[in-house]
Amino acid sequence: MTATETHCPYCSLQCGMRLEGARTPEVVAWEEFPVNRGGLCRKGWTAAGLLRHRERLTRPLVRDPATGELAPATWDAALDLVAGRLAALRAEHGPDTVGVFGGGGLTNEKAYQLGKLARAALGTSQIDYNGRWCMSSAASAGTRAFGLDRGLPFPLADLERTDVLVLVGSNLAETMPPAARHLDALRERGGRVVVVDPRRTPTADRADVFVQPVPGTDLALALGLLHLVVAAGVVDEEYVATRTSGFDDVKRSVAAWWPERVERVTGVPVPELRALARLLVDAERVMVLTARGAEQHATGSDTVLAWINLALALGQPGTPYAGYGCLTGQGNGQGGREHGQKADQLPGYRMIDDPAARAHVAAVWGVDPDTLPGRGRSAYELLDALGTDSGPRALLVFGSNIVVSAPNARHVSERLDALDLLVVADVVLSETAARADVVLPVTQWAEETGTMTNLEGRVLLRQRATRAPEGVRSDLDVIAGLAERVGSPVPFATDPEEVFAELGRASAGGKADYAGIDYSRIRAEHGVFWPCPSPDHPGTQRMFLDGFAHPDGRARFHVVEHRGPAEQPCADYPVHLTTGRVLGQYQSGAQTRRLRDLPDSGPFVEMHPMLARRLGTADGEPVTVATRRGAMTAAARVVGTIRPDTVFVPFHWVGANRLTNDALDPASRMPEFKVCAAVVRPA
Template identity: 85%
Template structure:
């Protein structure tokens, strides 16, 4: 029986895996693991189903130039072919002819080695990952406000101590059900839960206060709340004076956001705005948590900053049982953004344009600092440049199903098809692998060991519990094999613990400092919170208690302006479209759609009875949703829980992201997944 963690979301619930055969696991509870205390959602309980499918890839595939079909080949032929073609492209067009695309589900070790592969073996600046589309707005805002980005700067269980928890754009009860028990515990204590969402979700059903703005207008709501806190004398002036800077400008900037104006902009009735501000202003401890609903916008980082401004004005950040946090989405959404697969970063959350950071990381890697490339394009911008004159001609994809998950997916798929070489390392023939030139079958979850960093900044250890199928290699083996064939000047370790040790040295002294964390400590201590700079350091469960991470120790207020969505409804596209998740599926569905125990009834279009009546839609019958980028048809779900001016489509299947808008946040480069203008027809 092996103590390990769930293959899916950022809660990284602890579970025990028992081997029932060479490659057949059975899931059991790990009651002592503090984050979930034995509770799992149905995705976690059915995770063994990942091993029951017949679709597992067990041999490399190479596209036959004569027939156009993917054909089984040996590992040497596959890796030699990739290395030869990459070398030729680099010789012809320079190192940036090759791009690398990673994922927020990769272990820390894989993310680290992928960044090193790009910077050392390929010498390319063109690397980014799908986490750019997940947590980057909160990461950008956290860095600007606090000087450091850790999704939750406190253990999740701390929210039970709050008097009010505000969830902005989070459907916690469906995305990570075991976390919802903290909300229940808080309410049993007499605390209150506020949910802000355009849909009355399962989480909203458990809330004391439900606020339903038009999608894309959370920022204006935060401005209105802050206006009322100022007007009501509810700002914690001594905290603001002692621990922050920039308040006077922010205070002045919200002067015109009176409740009636907020109502006109957001659709939230003025009395509800007043009640929300009074609730927050009267509470001793408030936690504000944002998630993708607030963050996946072209204004996402400013929206998060607006809510951080509220939390700072209330004196909550760095206060026990209170504060601001981001509910990270992907399994390693936190660690995946810390160790070098982001276009502008080196391991340890160091910036790639910082000369000191370059020297340190280069010395760990054993290469000259000036050999490291500079900052590359963000995820969408790199994909949009594929196959163009100055964009990459080849792309290596690890742990990402771009065809389903990219915004404006039809355009992105066309860019992938314009490449000279697309290589995908995956477990199954995902929609992206299906259009690749070379597909590499890799190990998954319980077949391999590696660390993840959960939404709290707790570094945990997934342990190997079953044997991988014959013919499959780990991503670390693949990366090492490619690096060797590409003539890397330094070796690439393949043992995960050895890679983690190197990662620790590379991160030493950085913001996300893992230098004092070892596999043994993680096992003994049920995870270790970063920063943990030395073996004798206890780790840091709670941050900012004495000081924020800016050089002067103060948090920063930031003036942010309401801009609204990049697209608003008009005569041709008269409703808002928003996208999101369902309980039984995870991300692009490449894993969960293949688990038989998880219901998969395909995509649907959720709409209000008033809208359904207007267009003649009937529950269960097909409706079409069209935006300026594409169209999809799915069955209608007529519900009263959504705004009459909004439709919702889940994104786990091909279709939803053919509709979504690729407008980018200017700071985080987050696409506007969560809102665009659409037309719906029956």
């Protein structure tokens, strides 16, 4: 039987798996792959269920102006229609009238080609992607502190060899279950695990120390811990003096964060705060990892910087088995942000307003650097501008289900409806595709080959294991077809390996340098860590050991202050609402909600028994959650594991993001998914 080594279609762990059987592939364990050693969660085990799914799109759909319904069309008709409409709009309104919206689940090749489509073929600055809503706050903070952002600057397995592991706003036991094995291994070795979360999650159940702050106060918690580290006199002075800059101002700024003040802001009792500080102070190696819980805030990048400050003061980043990392969320959340989908970046993490970067990439593409557009709008700002006088009138969407995943989703849906042309490339008729004028059916995961860069910065090869259904084209084909039809001055390759080689050239010399990586190396080495500038370079498993990526080699401390969530509870909206994921579902659920083997009991409203009693409701009873932006109704799930002043709604279904706040982080432009003010009543 044929078996293809490939990777799971879901989260950033990119677990290795084998697919057996070309016609009806079945998932089997790939024990040798180091990240997950054969382990998978139920999403991975059931992933093949979508390959021959009855809801698969196999023909382009075009909305019939007469009936308003989507009707099948040929590829030529659909692509000609799109190109024709784009040409007309561009003629009337200029190149920025076309927006492009990508995704953190797209392969590196697709992400790269999408950026090239926007900049080289369409000439638009208006491109961004849903990764902006994933780890952009950590990316922004990492870049400012270390000069470079790679989610984990070390292999995931290093978690097992630290002394104290602090997880801030990560529920990895449910969002990337095989990663949780590292927590157990660390604890067996005698290390300690700390979890910071407003909910006592299954991850928190596996921790030695659990603190449960008020949503939106992780920053104040970090300031308070640094205050105690300073007070204990255990700042690593030599490290701070030789490897960092800016500590004095940070030290002064945390003088005002004494424990009782932190307690009042965060709701974490002083004894717990002191115990946690003591644990950090006594440890030789400390590793701090943030995830969406800390990052998806209007103060997300400052929150990450506050935790980085703490790690730096303890002398940890850039030393073995210690430091700071971000647990990226989406499958290619890492690679997707490196190669040109971001409004401000060109491939290889090059900044789009850097003349040298523009010259390099333009040369690879074969265009004049002056023709490349500048910085565009960030994801939410792009959506917010759709159909307005100054915003795009057409939007091309690849690998994103905006209607479910955008904050303030009702408003965003209105903006999508205000467009002259919405084109969505997807595998199934997602909620966003259902609103499109043209829907383009594309290949998925096991039907195509491409590289993904997992949360460790390890570039992986997802290999094709089966044939795509008749009528479906790869995104690379679709992009090339559109580029050609809009009169692109340069050719677009459709073979993934060829695209990857071009991507390598475009990234060469950039911060995320892939120039030395090729498909055969990835196969032979179980992935290659970037930066890898040349074929004889071994790849970079651990970064910053010899210095940080700023020109002077030093990490930067940054003074950050707690501002709190943009929206505070009040008399009308008295509880905090936070959102997140459940084990059995992935992101907007476009894939996982269609799999019968995955549990889908719909959204729910998690609340503490005290709150349920106050509201006069009980487990399983319908309740309505409302915010200033919208409302949804779902069953109450009454659990003692959540803060009594907070409710939680998973975001895999339409509803949660009608509630969420679109306040943006000033640096990362991350929306505040993780906290807003809400009212709950029995429905």
